[in-house]
Amino acid sequence: MAHIEEAPAAMIDRVASLLESFVGERPLTLAELARRSHVPRSSAHRILQRLVELGWVERKEFTYTLGVRMFELGSQFTRRRTVPRAAVTVMAGLHRRSGLTVYLSMLVGAEIMHLERIGSWPSASGQWSAGARQPVTLTAPGRALLATLSPDRWPELHFDYAPTQYSIQSRSQLMRDLARVRDRGGVAVDAQGTHHGVTVVAAPITTMDDDGHFALSVCGPTRALDLVATTAEVRNAAATVWRVANGVPTLRPRAVPDLPSSGAELQLADGRPASG
Template identity: 65%
Template sequence: MATAQIDDAPAAMIDRVASLLESFVGQRPLTLAEIARRSHLPRSSAHRILQRLVELGWVERNDFKYALGFRMFELGSQFTRQRSVHRAALPIMTELHRRTGLTAHLSMLTGAEILHLERVGIAPGYAAEWATGARQSAVLTAAGRAMLAELPEAEWPELSFPGPITPYSIHTAALLDRDLERIRDRGGVAIDAQGSALGITAVAAAIENGGAGAQFAFSLSGATRTLRVDAAIAEVRTAAATVWRVAAGVPPLRPRPVLVRRG
């Protein structure tokens, strides 16, 4: 019985916090009495939870009224951006796969790994590692290293270096540093030639995020013997820039008019 009570306590507290936060939906700043009434919580419990949420930045207090805080805005903005990037990327990925035959991935940096949010095309290498929803080590992948190259080192997650999967894998900090220099010299494009799987080359570019929110990358991969690296570099660079523009709502660039001199 004691164990069941301990297990139920966190869930009950989460329910209380969720009920309290939901009381703000569609509302102006609320007083403690209004929050307690709308959330169906005892006034003392609502006050205790609110104090902690104010400390965390999830709720802010102005005199005797409370409103959602900046941390809620940041989390909401990150979620909205993730969805907008996904919507912007999918048609571009589909068109690139149709035109090149290469496999396109949209990936996100999460800790020391990348998470594949979307894939268009047959999975290269081992299907389980390249499937939508699968994770791979950031240091072992072109997408992961493209995103790391865009981040100041102080903002890196705590990286791990798994043993090399192939003789070409990045598996030490020194190898990573040298590869990141090459990526920056290449204008932000990362190339992984058989480092994640023998016979597979991936080319990736980070998607601009305006200095906030999650990190995303666009990549193309295919058989090393047939993938044209120079062409893939141009494709991922253009695709990553286009995804950013569409997701951010930036109008496409218009070509400059060509002045024709009449004789």
């Protein structure tokens, strides 16, 4: 009986491992998927055949990619959350004004997942692609969100991965960086901490209905990025997404009546000169 109960769970684990192997945008061969998922090649072939029939995976000659059905299921996740819906137009405007690549990311455990991406630099593969994950401590979106949470609400943090000499490598480093984030009004900056030559600026987006922890960020070449201007742009864009997501109207400044010219005399309500 135990074997019968375990068999479906083992099959589900294999299916999940295969689907999670589709990281990046490049089609993968059967051999690559079997190696990434640690599923025997013969079993991987049978599972992929069925996934192709269901529309979850597409096959073209000798390679596989995620299918349209997976896109449909994934899009439901963003459609039923207010922040991703509110962010699309704001992200497009920020990309158009700045020329930088714009991300919407979400806190998932001890990682940041990139939900949306607008822009072409750096190459949309690996850790920079939509759907990719990065450790929360290494990324500007992650640290922007950690700064909004009390430490007792933090996920379990790890500091054993440091891709560059500028990476956060200890809790004490993290705490100092979070102090700087708060000094910037909640904006986090990661200068070459995840990749040499890449700077990311991020601001948190909170919601009133506990819809998740999101952050808006831009990514650009370290040497060309205007940090002061970019910080202001990202902070303002995140605030706009927050207002739209929470249904808060944008306050427009009231019109100020024209003042008399310098040669005209100001008068009080009863007609007397103001200087009298």
